[in-house]
Amino acid sequence: MGLPVPDSIVFLxxxxxxxxxxxxxxxxxxxxxxTLPMWAGFWIGFGLLLMxxxxxxxxxxxxxxxxxxxxxxxxxxFVAPMRLKDRYSxxxxxxxxxxxxxxxxxxxxxxxxxVVPVTLFLVFPAVLSIGYDHSGLLDSMGRGMLGxxxxxxxxxxxxxxTHLAPGTxxxxxxxxxxxxxxxxxxxGRRPKRLLxxxxxxxxxxxxxxxxxxxxxxxxxxxxxxxxxxxxxxAFISLAVTAAxxxxxxxxxxxxxxxxxxxxxxxxxxxxIVPAVYAAPFFYYFLILAGH
Amino acid sequence: xxRFFQIVGLYLFHIFFVRPVVLFVVGTRYRRKHLAPRxxxxxxxxxxxxxxxxxxxxxxxxxxxxxxxxxAAADYFGETLFMRLVAMTLMNAMPIARKPEQGQDPLAxxxxxxxxxxxxxxxxxxxxxxxxxxxxxxxxIGRLVKDCPGLLVLPVFMSGPERIWARGQTVPVPVNIHAxxxxxxxxxxxxxxxxxxxxxxxxxxxxxxxxxxxxxxxSEPPLRVSICGVxxxxxxxxxxxxxxxxxxxIQPTIGLADRLVLRAEGELMQEAGGGIPLAxxxxxxxxxxxxxxxxxxxxxxxxxxxIERTRLSExxxxxxxxxxxxxxxxALIDVLTWAKADYYQGRMDEKEPQQLLRYITxxxxxxxxxxxxxxxxxxxxxxxxxxxxxxxxxxxxxVLLRQPPxxxxxxxxxxxxxxxxxxxxxFLAELQERFGEVAEALRGRVRMLVLxxxxxxxxxxxxxxxxxxxxxSCQTPGGPPEPDADREMVNR
Numbered sequence: 001m002g003l004p005v006p007d008s009i010v011f012l013x014x015x016x017x018x019x020x021x022x023x024x025x026x027x028x029x030x031x032x033x034x035t036l037p038m039w040a041g042f043w044i045g046f047g048l049l050l051m052x053x054x055x056x057x058x059x060x061x062x063x064x065x066x067x068x069x070x071x072x073x074x075x076x077x078f079v080a081p082m083r084l085k086d087r088y089s090x091x092x093x094x095x096x097x098x099x100x101x102x103x104x105x106x107x108x109x110x111x112x113x114x115v116v117p118v119t120l121f122l123v124f125p126a127v128l129s130i131g132y133d134h135s136g137l138l139d140s141m142g143r144g145m146l147g148x149x150x151x152x153x154x155x156x157x158x159x160x161x162t163h164l165a166p167g168t169x170x171x172x173x174x175x176x177x178x179x180x181x182x183x184x185x186x187x188g189r190r191p192k193r194l195l196x197x198x199x200x201x202x203x204x205x206x207x208x209x210x211x212x213x214x215x216x217x218x219x220x221x222x223x224x225x226x227x228x229x230x231x232x233x234a235f236i237s238l239a240v241t242a243a244x245x246x247x248x249x250x251x252x253x254x255x256x257x258x259x260x261x262x263x264x265x266x267x268x269x270x271x272i273v274p275a276v277y278a279a280p281f282f283y284y285f286l287i288l289a290g291h
Numbered sequence: 292x293x294r295f296f297q298i299v300g301l302y303l304f305h306i307f308f309v310r311p312v313v314l315f316v317v318g319t320r321y322r323r324k325h326l327a328p329r330x331x332x333x334x335x336x337x338x339x340x341x342x343x344x345x346x347x348x349x350x351x352x353x354x355x356x357x358x359x360x361x362x363a364a365a366d367y368f369g370e371t372l373f374m375r376l377v378a379m380t381l382m383n384a385m386p387i388a389r390k391p392e393q394g395q396d397p398l399a400x401x402x403x404x405x406x407x408x409x410x411x412x413x414x415x416x417x418x419x420x421x422x423x424x425x426x427x428x429x430x431x432i433g434r435l436v437k438d439c440p441g442l443l444v445l446p447v448f449m450s451g452p453e454r455i456w457a458r459g460q461t462v463p464v465p466v467n468i469h470a471x472x473x474x475x476x477x478x479x480x481x482x483x484x485x486x487x488x489x490x491x492x493x494x495x496x497x498x499x500x501x502x503x504x505x506x507x508x509x510s511e512p513p514l515r516v517s518i519c520g521v522x523x524x525x526x527x528x529x530x531x532x533x534x535x536x537x538x539x540x541i542q543p544t545i546g547l548a549d550r551l552v553l554r555a556e557g558e559l560m561q562e563a564g565g566g567i568p569l570a571x572x573x574x575x576x577x578x579x580x581x582x583x584x585x586x587x588x589x590x591x592x593x594x595x596x597x598i599e600r601t602r603l604s605e606x607x608x609x610x611x612x613x614x615x616x617x618x619x620x621x622a623l624i625d626v627l628t629w630a631k632a633d634y635y636q637g638r639m640d641e642k643e644p645q646q647l648l649r650y651i652t653x654x655x656x657x658x659x660x661x662x663x664x665x666x667x668x669x670x671x672x673x674x675x676x677x678x679x680x681x682x683x684x685x686x687x688x689x690v691l692l693r694q695p696p697x698x699x700x701x702x703x704x705x706x707x708x709x710x711x712x713x714x715x716x717x718f719l720a721e722l723q724e725r726f727g728e729v730a731e732a733l734r735g736r737v738r739m740l741v742l743x744x745x746x747x748x749x750x751x752x753x754x755x756x757x758x759x760x761x762x763x764s765c766q767t768p769g770g771p772p773e774p775d776a777d778r779e780m781v782n783r
């Protein structure tokens with residue numbers, strides 16, 4: 001395009017702008033459409049994060065990713081509080097951020113796949129189990145594990161993608177937007193409508209992915225042809241549906257519907273979780289696609 | 292000179308350490324921070340952590356920091372040189388003796404500081420206590436109020452610090468803090484100190500967020516009682532207060548009137564600040580109302596107040612905060628009635644009330660071709676619809692108060708001041724009639740019980756008794772007698 005930034009970044013910016021425009025245009029229809037502009041607003045920030053991760057050197061982007069992980073985790077632990085005695089496991093979760101990001105920084109997958117299970121899946125439950133009073137242990141452990149899974153394990157994949165082709169993260173952002181926008185507009189997360197929503201979501205996202213790859217050449221950034229981009233978008237759509245399912249379950253359990261969400265923090269989680277949840281799926285897809 | 296260096300140290304400490312920690316490390320979020328008074332006041336809050344004073348100091352603008360003093364226990368914070376340096380110098384704390392000597396008034400320095408125009412941060416619990424528990428307030432705050440008549444007390448409830456750095460914990464663990472600021476108020480210095488302390492505690496507790504949801508069980512939505520109709524404003528307010536008070540004795544109740552949110556529980560009724568999980572805000576609707584020149588009942592600020600009240604009412608729909616919601620006026624009924632009396636002047640066809648209902652509840656958009664007509668004659672409907680300002684819920688029990696127009700006019704004249712353009716006998720009679728019609732039309736669409744009462748000499752207590760009877764009968768298993776005709780419009 002002749003701009004000083006790569007095409008992938010420009011396309012991501014355009015995608016966020018389009019989503020923002022669509023959200024503003026349909027906002028007046030009320031109901032679920034009313035929250036779309038706020039979601040688009042979140043994506044301005046998240047899109048910027050993806051751009052920085054994609055462009056900036058890793059010594060700049062990794063601390064930023066760490067800060068985002070920390071802020072998200074902190075918010076999560078406020079919304080889904082653990083037992084007061086579990087404060088050291090919360091501290092461990094924060095301490096695990098640099099531990100996990102170090103192999104991500106190095107791009108050492110072997111180290112990453114050892115650090116994560118040991119730190120998060122083995123040490124974390126052990127710290128939770130210290131002490132004598134174990135009432136509510138499983139509930140607390142579930143809350144804690146979900147938090148670290150979402151924001152540390154899934155979030156780390158954003159960092160891992162910085163080691164791939166420079167266009168990977170913008171492509172990921174564009175495909176997540178392509179998967180999420182139709183799903184958010186369609187609504188209907190009730191169990192009865194889930195299958196229909198899933199099928200339609202996958203088809204729409206796949207279709208958008210295909211069209212983008214065919215006409216805008218987004219697949220060239222990472223060396224994927226149009227069919228593979230469509231498949232990737234469908235894969236992300238599956239992940240986004242799964243993320244919505246999980247966040248809805250949590251929100252229902254915590255009785256956090258839209259107006260009663262405590263200070264809007266739960267809303268923030270509902271926006272960031274689908275975005276980070278899709279990252280491991282996309283990474284896995286890229287490996288399957290022979291990237 | 293010593294004070295100068297102390298102030299420099301205080302500002303450096305706050306700019307480079309306290310504020311970054313409070314804002315970025317623990318991510319403090321405030322609700323209604325703007326309510327902090329500009330003049331001297333005393334901030335009263337629950338106390339569970341050493342972070343509390345730091346968080347409350349960020350309520351004040353930076354340039355006022357040297358005039359804000361957290362009150363600290365002299366025996367604890369004066370123990371070591373380091374504690375003294377941090378508390379008394381860097382945090383600008385004012386030490387008081389928790390166990391004063393005979394004849395010594397430990398509160399005297401605080402009263403003097405307030406008289407000099409300083410603001411204080413006071414934790415009436417006396418110590419950090421058990422995490423998550425608000426202990427009874429000591430009488431010190433009551434004595435302070437008695438010593439300084441007219442003193443503004445700013446109640447604040449903080450959630451989060453007890454999980455970050457509770458008593459007995461050595462390492463702070465960052466979790467978000469939520470500081471809910473209440474409306475500053477004064478207390479009657481003639482009251483007993485103990486009673487003032489209890490009242491202050493109730494005001495702080497009223498700001499607490501809704502209790503956490505128990506696993507696996509959903510709350511029942513509250514019963515919404517709206518007191519509408521054209522009667523003297525004072526009478527309507529009195530009935531509203533009485534109904535709120537009486538329903539509060541049965542189950543937790545929240546009363547919503549213009550710029551007044553009441554929480555009634557048991558024998559206690561007070562202004563509520565917490566428990567309603569939605570940010571307040573009337574600036575934008577008020578601005579729009581001014582821009583598009585809404586009139587009559589919805590002129591300017593009144594429109595903003597109505598939207599805010601409606602949003603609060605919407606937010607209470609999940610039933611976690613209360614069992615009854617009592618509203619003085621209902622946006623849906625009021626706007627529909629006004630439109631019918633003013634815009635259509637009784638010349639509505641059968642479909643029009645339904646159309647308006649759909650516009651107001653946001654079920655349908657006003658077509659651009661009809662915009663000009665609405666902007667000119669019923670801008671309030673257009674604004675609600677176009678900007679999605681609120682989705683007014685229909686009441687479960689609509690109390691329609693009527694009075695002979697002459698009596699209303701008498702009340703209005705007795706109020707003093709000039710009568711507004713629409714406050715004339717003919718229009719008020721028209722409005723009263725339209726209220727009945729709107730209620731009838733709505734009854735066919737939503738599950739709603741209408742209590743039509745002609746007021747002729749009855750007092751608020753008598754009217755409230757009748758309303759109470761109906762409200763209680765609505766909650767019995769039989770529920771309101773009308774079947775819900777249109778499920779789409781039901782507000783549950």
